[in-house]
Amino acid sequence: MTGRTGDRETGRGTDRDPVDDATLALLLEVAGTPKPGNVDRRRDLGDLRFESFLGGAVGARAGLELAADGEAPIGDxxxxxxxxxxxxxxxxxxxGCLLLLGPLLRATVAGPPADDASPSVDLDSDAVDRVTRDTTVADAVAFYRAFERVDVAVADPPADATELDVRRGSDAAPTLRDRELTLRDVMAISAAPDDPDRVPDxxxxEWVEGFPRTFRAAEWIRTDAGPLTDRAARAFLGLLAAEPDTLVAATHGPETAREASARAAALLDGVDAGPDDVGDVDEIGADAVHGADLDAAEALATAFVDEGINPGTTADLTCAALYVALRRGAEVAP
Incomplete structure (x- = not known):
């Protein structure tokens, strides 16, 4: 299965297999170093090792191929x-990486809508939004079943949504069917929590907003210079600086998550942000990200690991951004 995507500024596209690019994005994400608080080439986290991620990327390929299949349900x-x-x-x-890569892959190979005469496929926000809007209740049920495969760190659900706690796995299926909740509907609940102090998922x-963080960071990566692993590390810092990480908030609380973002922002070029200033990816410019101090990030990486701060959701977004950057012409070759 192949799909062609054009580079918006240079016009260069790619005929590479999208599944190859998705697999490469998974590998580049974990190889990006340093990504403070996350596994990278120099750091393991207890039993979670660098090679575990390499194995995970290889093992996920069959599912990525289904995502690139226009017929297979996205939840399956x-x-x-x-x-x-x-x-x-x-x-x-x-x-989380796989949750984001699925709609991106499907959008890559789906092509333009029937009423669009454009001969090229442009992987953009509208294309991914169409994919998520087409999800079904069965997709939501499959999503919940996936939680029975592995342990996933998630925050407790809102008080009025306990029946939709993802940790219920298949037991939540009757509720999903009774309420006719699609996978996008489920994502919308997590994306807009009622508690204003709660950090959104x-x-x-991304699923309900058209992947704005993904596409923003993809341009940071595509227009940056140097090895893609360094670009990924800088994009990670930019994403973390822009918004508090969901996983950090779930494990340490919103205040710690905001402080972690402020500490990342201090490593960007010309950005002076405190915990109360973070919150919008569009406020972080490409120049600030490209000027990120990776040497200083090494010290922050050590500190985050020592403190148990693991911005895993930011790593998911970095992986998705790498995929889009690869589809838009980014290369591992010099």
Whole structure:
């Protein structure tokens, strides 16, 4: 399965297999170093090792191929990818990455809408939005089943949504069917929590907002210079600086998550942000990200690991951005 995507500024596209690019994005994400608080080439986290992520990327391929299949339900593709990842890695390595890559892959190969005479496929926000809007209740049920494959760190659901706690797995299926909730509907609940102090699920926000963080960071990566692994590390810092990380908020609380973002912002070029200033990816310019101090980020990486601060959702977004950057012409070759 192949799809062609054009580079918006240079016009250069790619005829590479989208599944190859998705797999490469998974590998480049974990190889990006340093990504403070996350596994990278120089750091393992307890039993979660660098090679675990390499195995997870390989194991997920069958599910990624289903996502690139125009006929397979997107929920089944995700569940297959998670199962393959867990089987090869022996643990949860890239659950959130796969959740974002599925719609991006499907949008890559779907082509323009029937009423669009454009001969080219442009992987953009509208294309991914069409994919998520087409999801079904069965996709939501498959998404919940995927949580039975691995342990996923999530925050407690809102008080009025306990029946939709993803940790219920298949037991939530009757509720999903009774309420006729599609996978996009489920994401919308997580993307807009009722509690204003609660950090939203950033991956869920991507699903319902058209992947704005992904496309923003993809341009940071595509227009940057140097090895893609360094570009990924700088994009990670930009994403973390822009918004508090969902996983950090779930494990340490919103205040710690905002402080972690402020500490990342201090490493960007010309950005002076405190915990109360973070909150909008559009406020972080490409020049600030390209000027990120990776040497200083090494010290922050050590500190985050020592403190148990793991911005895993930011890593998911970085992976998705790498995929889009690869589709838009970014290369691993010099």
């Amino acid at each position: 593709a995700f569940e297959c990818a998670v199962a393959g990842m867990a089987d090869r890695a022996g643990t949860n390595t890239q659950f 950033r991956n869920a926000q």
